[in-house]
Amino acid sequence: MKSILRGRYLITMNENDEIIENGALVIDDDRIIEINTFQEILKKYKTASIPIYGHSDAAIMPGFINTHTHAAMVLLRGIADDLPLYQWLREHIWPLEGKFLSKEFVYDGTCLACLEMLKNGITTFNDMYFFTDSIANAAKDLKIKAVIGQGILDFETPSGRGPDDYLTKALEFINKYKNDEFIFPSVAPHSIYTCSKDTLLKSKEIALKFGVPIHIHLSETFNEVEDSIKKYGMRPVKYLKEIGFFEGTVLAAHSVWVDEEEIEIMSNFGVGVSHCIESNLKLSSGIAPIARMVKKGVKVGLGTDGAASNNNLDLLEEISIAAKVQKGITGDPTVVDVKTCMKMLTIWAAKALGLENYIGSLEVGKKADVVTMNLRKPHLQPIYDIYSTIIYSAKSSDIEDVFVNGKPVIINGRHQFIDEDELINKSIWWAEKIKADNKNLILKIFLFLYLIFIV
Ligand SMILES: [Zn+2]
Structure with a gap:
């Protein structure tokens, strides 16, 4: 199963800190199999069956x-x-x-x-x-x-x-x-x-x-x-x-x-x-x-x-x-x-972490852990240095898609495999349980003091 990710900047974080403008990468199963300009990738892989993620205003970078x-x-x-x-x-x-x-x-x-x-x-x-x-x-x-x-x-x-x-x-x-x-x-x-x-x-x-x-x-x-x-x-x-x-x-x-x-x-x-x-x-x-x-x-x-x-x-x-x-x-x-x-x-x-052979950069052969960021936002324009834009101007809410092991896990900011609301409701349930227990503890201390000093 292949997919293509494209963006205005493809930030590799490889040894030469290469950034490919109008770049793209090809994922096959869980790995990156090719990195090049979008134009070249299109020429080689142009088939209707390969889904393309990202867009011309995106930054593509390692997770x-x-x-x-x-x-x-x-x-x-x-x-x-x-x-x-x-x-x-x-x-x-x-x-x-x-x-x-x-x-x-x-x-x-x-x-x-x-x-x-x-x-x-x-x-x-x-x-x-x-x-x-x-x-x-x-x-x-x-x-x-x-x-x-x-x-x-x-x-x-x-x-x-x-x-x-x-x-x-x-x-x-x-x-x-x-x-x-x-x-x-x-x-x-x-x-x-x-x-x-x-x-x-x-x-x-x-x-x-x-x-x-x-x-x-x-x-x-x-x-x-x-x-x-x-x-x-x-x-x-x-x-x-x-x-x-x-x-x-x-x-x-x-x-x-x-x-x-x-x-x-x-x-x-x-x-x-x-x-x-x-x-x-x-x-x-x-x-x-x-x-x-x-x-x-x-x-x-x-x-x-x-x-x-x-x-x-x-x-x-x-x-x-x-x-x-x-x-x-x-x-x-x-x-x-x-x-x-x-x-x-x-x-x-x-x-x-000793994992540099698998993750940490976008390189052919590495696992496809890739993030896309939407750069078409007022607080991210204009762009003179893409590193500067990401480190000093961007927010995490600018992240659009997230791939882990080649799987599209987050698309347009939403998880593709789980019910987000259910997870949030679960955490609310835990907070209620912990709060109720804290209240009980305060009540017990109050009762203890009452019994000691008043009765
Ligand atoms: Zn700690």
Whole structure:
């Protein structure tokens, strides 16, 4: 089954950063089989039976890659804002997760997140959460690619009894999905403050044995660095290097508090970074020095983090903020330029996840994960530099069509395979359930105080 995608600009993100004006590509099944000018493609493939997507005012580009998220947390979007990370986690998120986390919660939440991401031009996301089968089922039902890692911790949660149980689950998940067309398993030890050295090294061994990436939170807050110095006598990145954790593909989310020596280590060991600027700003965690990382050759991608700390899954919004914040903190407007930004959204993110042979650019032989954007909008005209238009002027609502593995998943902004209203109604149902439970809790506390002090 073939299809043709055409546009005013075909942005390849290949090694030469080639942009083909009035370009087109041909998809056969799940792969790109030809890229050329629309005229040439028409000459070669002109048959009435091949559907043509896109138009003369469209930009065609690789699907965006969200390198760090906890997708199901969309169901907790906006439940507790304006708090520091540890208070937010301990007083709100962890108690709620303790109560509501289940297969159904994760499936319904991830479905909603997948729909939001697809509509925002995201064709792959890197998730760390619990009930990984539910995440995988949601991603497959919504037809989006997902790198999925069982969250590994040293303590019990509703999804596991402790590190050995999580590690067993991680192994089972890898075996089940190692050859899937939409799912790429990973191993996801949560962080150095929730995993012992033993847990971290066991996670690494599994990742190396099966050739899958490791996904970890690293140096997200200054607290984490202080604790690491107290406990291990060194900063987090150095600690992981010393224990021999950096082997294979490692994706470090956040990496806000890293010094020059640590950036050097990350560069030398090929550690990828997921830059989550909105989550870091909102929780006042700090600002990752990505301009310096990029200069040192660290593979930097963008991540939204969970929607409870963002509060959306919108990489175009994220990249615009990321670029401007780096210019602001460095006093240098030339850092993180528009081309660098496009790479962070696509090919560098693929490299950070070890998936650059499949996704991240539009090239013959690669999987057809392609996004079209309608440029015929007042806020997108005129166009002098298409990268600039996409990074600084475009919004995710300008995305029109989204193809994943060659399938037309979103056409004219609508999902082609699922009932969008049903998903939204499900999330409203969850919010009502969570709100009712919160009210009950307040009532119980009130009754308890009444019984103690009045009766
Ligand atoms: Zn996170």
